[in-house]
Amino acid sequence: MKTKQWDLTLNPIHYACLSGGKDSLYMLGVILKNPNKYPLDYVLNYDLEIDWKWVKHSVNKIEQMCIKANIPFLRIKPRRKWLDLYEKYDMPTRRARWCNNLYKLDCEKQMIEWIKKQNCRPIAYIGFCLDEERRFKYQLGNWEKGTCCYPLAEEGITEDIILEWAKKQTIFSNWYKHFKRQGCMLCPMLTMKELAYLYKYENENFEKYFEYVKAYENKFNTFFWNRPCEKVRERVISKWVKVLEEEEK
Numbered sequence: 001m002k003t004k005q006w007d008l009t010l011n012p013i014h015y016a017c018l019s020g021g022k023d024s025l026y027m028l029g030v031i032l033k034n035p036n037k038y039p040l041d042y043v044l045n046y047d048l049e050i051d052w053k054w055v056k057h058s059v060n061k062i063e064q065m066c067i068k069a070n071i072p073f074l075r076i077k078p079r080r081k082w083l084d085l086y087e088k089y090d091m092p093t094r095r096a097r098w099c100n101n102l103y104k105l106d107c108e109k110q111m112i113e114w115i116k117k118q119n120c121r122p123i124a125y126i127g128f129c130l131d132e133e134r135r136f137k138y139q140l141g142n143w144e145k146g147t148c149c150y151p152l153a154e155e156g157i158t159e160d161i162i163l164e165w166a167k168k169q170t171i172f173s174n175w176y177k178h179f180k181r182q183g184c185m186l187c188p189m190l191t192m193k194e195l196a197y198l199y200k201y202e203n204e205n206f207e208k209y210f211e212y213v214k215a216y217e218n219k220f221n222t223f224f225w226n227r228p229c230e231k232v233r234e235r236v237i238s239k240w241v242k243v244l245e246e247e248e249k
Contacts, residue, residue: 050187122147
């Protein structure tokens, strides 16, 4: 596996990427319990306009915990707003997810640029689990020479372990009792049940989501999903909101 080469004589800056979801928070706990193995200089949050409200609450709580523990906590915003990118590129789709590279990952680019200016090299702690090997950029056990480390995978922790833990944590506002993953609020990969959650708990953003999708369909004369967005909207409200509410009971 190839990774970007850095001058290994440069001092490393280790930072934990924290989204506010289950994997990154569990990972932070692993790091703090093993300071000799995983030195930590910063906790870094990509501060996105399109994060769920529960995610923002989670990040705020974690930031306060870090401040009390004297752990430097950084928030970095993308240099371009989601809405500005939307006006240029239209609604991101499952095949063309500009929202990842041009928007979210711009935060990482800013961090690396800052580290370069310090004449240091970056090592990012990322919350990939042992059973996410397809996403790895290095062989486990050999992270010191690269630009990233996966503490969860290094410690043999799998996704199902973290999911069961997350279901019991109040900081996540019961999200993981219904869902296995955490994406962005306007993600093109949202499931029908996630759209139902958006409808029930962030209705204004639900309406905006479908405004964007409808504009996309009208402009390109195609379906965003496999049927008109109005049909999808009706199905979310008539079926999936009820499914979500039954689970909540």
